[in-house]
Amino acid sequence: MKKSPGKRPHERNRREGLLRACARLFREKGFDGTTIRDISQAAGMRSGSPFYHFRTKQDMLVAVMEQGLSAGLHHLEAVAALKLAPAEKFRQLVRVHLGTLCEDGHDFIPVMLYDWRSLTSANRRRIIALKDRYDALWQRATDELQAQGSMPGDAQLARLFTFGALNWTARWYRAGGRKSLDEIADEAARFLLRQQAPARLARVAR
């Protein structure tokens, strides 16, 4: 684990700002479509300066993905540890995940989703180690739902379909649109879950 080494606080701040600029630009224009000069300008530096913080442009890409994944994982694991009914836990996982994809400034995970193919194969292996933990967490949540009959069919496919439905939001969600992120998270959970016979309860209630 190459955390940023023992540097002065000022340098750490500068590095973080650089990384945010990378994340935003990579998401918007793609890794290959973003130049060092774009990044330098966005971070308020001259074109040679980013290389004081990162050895190569490829290193900036890995750093963005690693930071996004480990922050996301941290938040999700906090939710997963709560004592909640599976469906309620799922709902909260969905909300957190949508936050990491769509909330303002959260460009790190989308970069991972959309610029995966720009990683060298060595770096890909490094990121896969983190991604595996991400997948495993969701797989456990999915398995719990399946055990109580709230999700049908093959468990691994169910997780992949779920991921797809959620990750796709990064493509179409716009802040200030017809639905808030909270509403979208609720709808997504309802769409993905087989509710425990709510139709029958509703019928009885009338």
Added chain:
Amino acid sequence: MKKSPGKRPHERNRREGLLRACARLFREKGFDGTTIRDISQAAGMRSGSPFYHFRTKQDMLVAVMEQGLSAGLHHLEAVAALKLAPAEKFRQLVRVHLGTLCEDGHDFIPVMLYDWRSLTSANRRRIIALKDRYDALWQRATDELQAQGSMPGDAQLARLFTFGALNWTARWYRAGGRKSLDEIADEAARFLLRQQAPARLARVAR
């Protein structure tokens, strides 16, 4: 509609081969990560020759997306026109869509999904016109399902979640894997649909 103009058959063939090479390479390495020299070599030409068929590299990208969308639309509209129950029609639409995403040589639509941001805004408008028809077709299918209670919640969100679950397969599906594309299509339809009380029927049958 700029179809390829009245050229000799040999030239049309050459152009088609070039487009297939573009689609495969753009999908694999991205538009910005693919060079004219990559494309030329894959098509068996020298580096200046693709420009005999296309004015710019950007034109190759639009042509790939346009061809993918209009071919996909053609297949989907054939299914949509069939007289079928909504759930069965949906199942078949899913299968066709997964084919355009995952079958061998079908790289055109994935390029549209993954290289959207490389389009100039003028070209984006051209492609959106086609994409709107694609979306409308799926929206009609979704609305029919919703009318009979097989899909819950907001109709537009239901379509977007469906698209996400399906489009994501282009990311993880590998030919020769644990499940065939037919099986995945069946599982996807089952996952996305609220079946008409199959659980109760199953219980009665025991």
Added chain:
DNA sequence: CCTACCGATCGGTAGG
């Protein structure tokens, strides 16, 4: 972190 710079590569073109 800036200045000044380099070699490589890129999309594209002229002329045949």
Added chain:
DNA sequence: CCTACCGATCGGTAGG
């Protein structure tokens, strides 16, 4: 469709 080429831009570096 090939040959030969060009101007621009790119990632990256040396030296301070």
